[in-house]
Amino acid sequence: EDQVTQSPEALRLQEGESSSLNCSYTVSGLRGLFWYRQDPGKGPEFLFTLYSAGEEKEKERLKATLTKKESFLHITAPKPEDSATYLCAVQAGQGSSNTGKLIFGQGTTLQVKP
């Protein structure tokens, strides 16, 4: 069964204290791994897509990496405005079948204190 697990569930950091969020997955054929940010009362907002092991993407203080079993979202010198829930999702499937369905982890809620 395809599964996505995120850890930790919650993370509290001081401003400037770097850390990493983990997303481990088991899928039958990875088509893509996605990171989203969700603010309270809003829909998830796209951050990154990773397709193959060894791939890395960066945006401001965020960097996403991918291995064959997990992905990390590294947050360097975070600011209070980085406080949000970060969601990981995978798109699975093999061959020509692609419904676009995503399987989501439960998210990591990050709080950055000034």
Added chain:
Amino acid sequence: DAGITQSPRHKVTETGTPVTLRCHQTENHRYMYWYRQDPGHGLRLIHYSYGVKDTDKGEVSDGYSVSRSKTEDFLLTLESATSSQTSVYFCAISRPNYGYTFGSGTRLTVV
């Protein structure tokens, strides 16, 4: 960005009543999805559509039905609302390389 709007944003309804949530997109995306988000469960797929009148079930489809008579509109109906369907409902469209673009959500409370 693809325009995707959900209506209503908030709704309170009574147990046993039917409820319809609407998702509207302004671009011609083929795939559309309905998810629900609950504490401890994350986002779970209810139904999805891969074209006009083409829909399929997700992992939590019991008690829900969908319809897509036009490319731009995807409707989610709770046939007889129950308290377990109190949740935040998100509609999404699939965009190449972006995974999903989500609507702002509908907060539904069943009393």
